[in-house]
Amino acid sequence: MEKFKLNKKTDTPLYIQLYENFKTLIEEDQLENEKLPSIRNLANSLGVNNVTVVSAYKLLEKEGYVYSIKGSGTYIRKLPVDTISYLEEGDMDLMVSGILPISNNSINFASMSPTPDLFPIEEFKRVLIEVLDRDAGLAFLYPEITGYDPLRGSISKFLKEHYNTVVNKEQILITSGGQQGLDIISKTLINPGDCIFVENPTYSGALGTFKSRGAKIIGIPINENGIDIIALKSYIKKYRPKFLYIMTNYQSPTTYSYDFRSKEELLLLSKEYGFYIIEDDFLTDLTFSENKKMPLKSIDRFDQVIFIKSFSKIFMPGVRIGFITLPNKLFKEIIKAKHTTDISSSGYLQRAFDLYLRQGYWKNHIEKIKAVYSKKYKLMTEGLDRLSEYGVSYIKPDGGLSIWLKLPKNIDSINIYNECAENGLAIVPGKVFFVDDSIYSNYIRLSFGQISNEEIIEGLRILENIISKPFRDKESNYLPFI
């Protein structure tokens, strides 16, 4: 412990000095062991009172640098504080991008992104080459700011066919993926200090974008049938939000879908109180039951809903093409925001995607990925049902790419995340999706976008091993999760 510099002559309490020392060492990744020295040993070697060390460790824990396991000791959080706050403003795909450490050998229950074997490469290659032959240089001019006009037409048709939603092509703006839709809408609607509502928990990538515009963000609880309308009403009266951001089908992370009544009530409220609803849709297409889901936009007779579509999870994320619908009142403002953002999205890829839709490839593609994912969903749910004896539960979404697993109340999802990581399983701790840090979260998200059927079985085995531990150890009075 020659690394510590404590000065007994200054005004700074020793425990604060010790805390600062540890903080720096942890931040700079200079400690060899994940386990901190025992309280007695450290107190002895530094010549200080035990209480000094206990106080320092408590402060470290409060600030999120370490966690303690009763009867075992104090450990550095594998998920560094910096990464946690990053994640809250980021996206789970950061994990895949290596910002949240996922060992390459881990089984990836963290990502919703599809794997390349599900990409319709042959068909897309065909349209890419066809565009080159047909349009040559025209494909590489600045496209119109609003997007390649024929693609806007194809999208309008797509909305009608698949979502029973009528939107003129003039009201469609092509974006560089769904995330850009969020960014552009934020630029249009959020001034610093403006109040906006989100479902709580929600997509962390959206929170990052809203925060970057200085929004005051209020989380409204979401339950099995949609946002909590009663809570929403009381918050509306208090805060008068600019907009409400929601995901109506297979919400992330909860996987909940809105029923018709919730949608209708929401729409009427938005009309009455004059706020927009931003409906972010990325999974509506992936229904495994006969009950086809529709977006809120399909019943929007007031032009109050801005519909954002991302194709990243159901097509190919690297194409970076999505769209938003434009309310008449905001048309000009949104176009302006798109222009200051990146002028326009790649015309070449827009033309290719247009051809892809026109030549009718979409339906086959969706049927194919539905078949693959519903198999994975079945494996996942069958496995998880067997874990109910350990006090875990979840609502069956019957679609989408994730399960939102509720753990027994006394379990912190960050601890489970760490234990899973140690055992080669990557999951997402529910905590990162909540707006309010102080909300205790005993949920984890398990996604099956990236994993093989074999990995599902093996991953669930690892998970079972971890969550069953308190039960196995009951006789020895071992209480690991506190």
Add this chain to the structure above:
Amino acid sequence: MEKFKLNKKTDTPLYIQLYENFKTLIEEDQLENEKLPSIRNLANSLGVNNVTVVSAYKLLEKEGYVYSIKGSGTYIRKLPVDTISYLEEGDMDLMVSGILPISNNSINFASMSPTPDLFPIEEFKRVLIEVLDRDAGLAFLYPEITGYDPLRGSISKFLKEHYNTVVNKEQILITSGGQQGLDIISKTLINPGDCIFVENPTYSGALGTFKSRGAKIIGIPINENGIDIIALKSYIKKYRPKFLYIMTNYQSPTTYSYDFRSKEELLLLSKEYGFYIIEDDFLTDLTFSENKKMPLKSIDRFDQVIFIKSFSKIFMPGVRIGFITLPNKLFKEIIKAKHTTDISSSGYLQRAFDLYLRQGYWKNHIEKIKAVYSKKYKLMTEGLDRLSEYGVSYIKPDGGLSIWLKLPKNIDSINIYNECAENGLAIVPGKVFFVDDSIYSNYIRLSFGQISNEEIIEGLRILENIISKPFRDKESNYLPFI
């Protein structure tokens, strides 16, 4: 004039009522004639005093709805007020996109964007197909947030080879075009109310992005050798800017390039006063003389310069790939901003552009477009030199895609813009590039990105016809531009 509703019984002065009436009619495009009724006629038909009409017209002129030509009358601005303010926040390419009305039959001296015949389609098609064969689905995964790693390497090499600039690949972030670089930097550095400096005049698309973050924008005069260092110093002491936004080579719209001394002084100032320099580079490659120009970044030993590269004007705008360099101190923040903006730029196009650079196509391409544009430049300058007798002048940039033409002091560039438009010539009025509206601007920008050699000759003939008019009409005492 049955369209006007004046109410003599209210408190609102009649001239304000008349102003409001006209304003609405102009905004709704309901007036058939561009010329407003003569003062006497309108006063008679409305039964009001001449002064009422004069006051209303003056207010309309002050607000930008009309302009008057002495001895001729008052005219509605062809460039609607809405469009002007749009343009100030937009980009000249809006013209091409049809937002600023350019007749399709016009000769386009307004755009710097290249035409498809200059695109290296064959070579790019080859690499696009090669990537599909080589990478298949991998090309359509989410790419790394920072960009496709091999492309970052190619860019690092590119910077060394072409701009004598050393930047490690780890310090390179691939963006969806240069405009996105501006947006991401704004998100990272600008909080509402922060002060930033720009050259005055400057690129209107940058102003739009900075304004959208709530920046307080101060324009610093730019002269032939670069930004006015003396003015800059005094402003720095007063305002302490977050950053200074500049274009060192062939600045837009002035076409001026910084000399070495200006660059060195600027760098030292940025170090001394701790502000970043955002160097936006879009034309450095297009030098028509033997004197190769280098960016400021090439001498940046303090890590104070963020270099933004756009390939839109020198390659193909529709590829939407550019990059920025990341100062160590801002690395994390900028990556985070990129993520909330659009997660990542298209991996497929990044891979193709990487191959394009690796296979050595770049040099030939640049030589080819240089040859084409230097010919156009020669035609343009030879033609303009002949117009010096009418009091116009300009600094020869010896590169780039525009001429910044100074008109005699008493000529308003908006009037010239309108006259040119009427005669089938699209130019850009200098006014739209200035930060401060009140600055009177007798400059126009003439670009030769989009026009054939024949159109240059014809366009200059039209321009000569317009600017020589005061001289031809001298004997009849006609003073058209006041």
